[in-house]
Amino acid sequence: MITTDTIATWLRLFTSDVVANVDELTQLDAAIGDADHGSNMERGMTAVVDGLADGPAQPGPLLKKAGMTLVSKVGGASGPLYGTLMLRMAGTIGDTTEIDAPMLAAALRAGLAGVVERGHAQSGDKTMFDALNPACDALDAALADGADLAKALRAAADAAAAGRDSTVDMVARKGRASYLGERSVGHQDPGATSTAMLIDALARAVNEVQQP
């Protein structure tokens, strides 16, 4: 079962990854955007972690606060997109205190739907969708196969990483990178890169909190 502790650990682990890789995220965005994805995510997630100390005690409201922080602190496209992802997850979780595997999968799927509603990205557009969508599919498939949540999230993280890698060969059709057209080919999408970190952090958080 996933509790507030797991969600807080997830947000902390993701933030550590963003901070440790801020230069990589910036350089990826420098190649096909405006070189601010690293600083956007660092600013937003640092504010999220700062807000954990006096945050709500339940996982849904905690994610809601995190999402609202991202929307308000990050001016770039990624703030509203990541914010919506977390707000939609919070909406699915509601007041539940212990999130089971099907609810987590449904929450992530609702987060993906929120990203699509906001940004209208489809598969192959070279965005964070191309990491998040395969992660949701892999999570559902692994759970349907009878895997436990930790294993299923590991499969989701692997799928997100493969999706991130697949963005290299894509032509960007959404966001700033789309202004480059064919010249965006050969570069990994920054948002797909941070999203692969997000899912990997979730897999690690569940492993960490379940098996201390």
Ligand code: ADP
């Ligand atoms: P900005 O593009 O405003 O500078 P960031 O650099 O922080 O914002 O984020 C860029 C990332 O946001 C892209 O790499 C891409 O993954 C994601 N992104 C941009 N537009 C969209 C969209 N319409 N749908 C989904 N993801 C998008």
Ligand code: MG
């Ligand atoms: Mg940018």
